[in-house]
Amino acid sequence: MTGVLPIGIGRGVKVLPVISKAGKVYEGTMHLHGEVTEKQVLDAFEKFTGKIEQLPPRISAVARKLRTREIYWLTLKRYDIKNVAFEVGCEAGTYIRKLCHDIGEYLKVGAHMASLRRIQAGPFKISESVTLQEIREAYEKFLKTKRNSLIQDIVLPPETAVEHLPEVYVDMDVIARLKHGSPVFVPGVIAYTTDLQRNKEAAIFDPNKNLIALGVAQLSAKELEKAQKGMAVKTDVVLI
Amino acid sequence: MNKLPFESVKRELVYKQKVRLGKPAKRTAEELLNFGIINLDKPRGPKSIHCGNKIRKLLEQPKVGHAGTLDSF
Numbered sequence: 001m002t003g004v005l006p007i008g009i010g011r012g013v014k015v016l017p018v019i020s021k022a023g024k025v026y027e028g029t030m031h032l033h034g035e036v037t038e039k040q041v042l043d044a045f046e047k048f049t050g051k052i053e054q055l056p057p058r059i060s061a062v063a064r065k066l067r068t069r070e071i072y073w074l075t076l077k078r079y080d081i082k083n084v085a086f087e088v089g090c091e092a093g094t095y096i097r098k099l100c101h102d103i104g105e106y107l108k109v110g111a112h113m114a115s116l117r118r119i120q121a122g123p124f125k126i127s128e129s130v131t132l133q134e135i136r137e138a139y140e141k142f143l144k145t146k147r148n149s150l151i152q153d154i155v156l157p158p159e160t161a162v163e164h165l166p167e168v169y170v171d172m173d174v175i176a177r178l179k180h181g182s183p184v185f186v187p188g189v190i191a192y193t194t195d196l197q198r199n200k201e202a203a204i205f206d207p208n209k210n211l212i213a214l215g216v217a218q219l220s221a222k223e224l225e226k227a228q229k230g231m232a233v234k235t236d237v238v239l240i
Numbered sequence: 241m242n243k244l245p246f247e248s249v250k251r252e253l254v255y256k257q258k259v260r261l262g263k264p265a266k267r268t269a270e271e272l273l274n275f276g277i278i279n280l281d282k283p284r285g286p287k288s289i290h291c292g293n294k295i296r297k298l299l300e301q302p303k304v305g306h307a308g309t310l311d312s313f
Contacts, residue, residue, distance in 0.1 A: 008304065156277045
């Protein structure tokens with residue numbers, strides 16, 4: 001398997017979990033074990049769009065219990081009687097190999113995943129990715145020239161990892177206490193984005209839009225608008 | 241164009257205090273190497289964990305990790 005693999009460097013590893021929980025997009029190919037028509041494939045793809053149930057494979061990090069995952073889209077890119085190329089947008093933790101297998105079962109001929117390439121992971125897209133070779137070359141040049149731009153071209157600031165999350169901006173007084181894991185209270189909030197949802201992750205920034213922590217919102221955007229006091233965000237991971 | 245849910249959400253910034261928000265300064269190489277993310281296009285072959293190890297050695301950074309393994313099972 002190839003494709004987008006976000007790598008955290010130094011404290012960057014602390015933001016990786018939010019990417020692991022974000023949606024993914026894959027390009028893949030499926031090999032069918034019998035002949036089906038294009039119409040049958042399209043029908044199967046439609047059946048497997050939306051909420052599906054999956055049993056994780058035997059070798060996996062999670063419990064082997066049936067679990068629901070959402071397929072945001074499943075589109076046919078190329079049909080070749082027994083070989084099908086597709087694009088799938090899905091919730092984190094969806095097993096594409098299992099999806100191919102289950103589609104094969106549904107079509108009654110059986111199928112297996114032949115190739116897979118991740119083209120998006122949360123906010124990270126394949127079009128903006130770099131290769132190991134590019135990293136090696138950039139770093140070698142950097143050691144010789146010390147030019148910042150060489151590294152700036154290959155290593156992204158941590159804010160890029162949370163572009164998909166609701167944002168909460170806090171004032172400077174909050175920051176010292178936040179360092180010790182203190183939650184963000186309503187009076188400490190300068191601004192927030194309207195996609196803030198209760199009990200969902202949020203990214204916490206200082207007044208200069210530097211990412212300082214990750215947390216779980218205790219209020220929705222609408223609730224925060226009206227609130228004058230109370231807990232706004234429970235701090236989860238401190239990054240500063 | 242298909243979009244992941246967060247890409248379809250229209251959101252606005254709402255202020256609760258009259259404080260101007262600044263812009264983060266462009267990070268220096270050193271800052272990024274201590275607190276950054278690489279959007280790696282993983283090649284076929286090395287397992288995800290090995291890519292992390294390669295980058296750790298390449299960049300001489302002790303702490304390197306990856307998100308969402310791309311390994312076969």
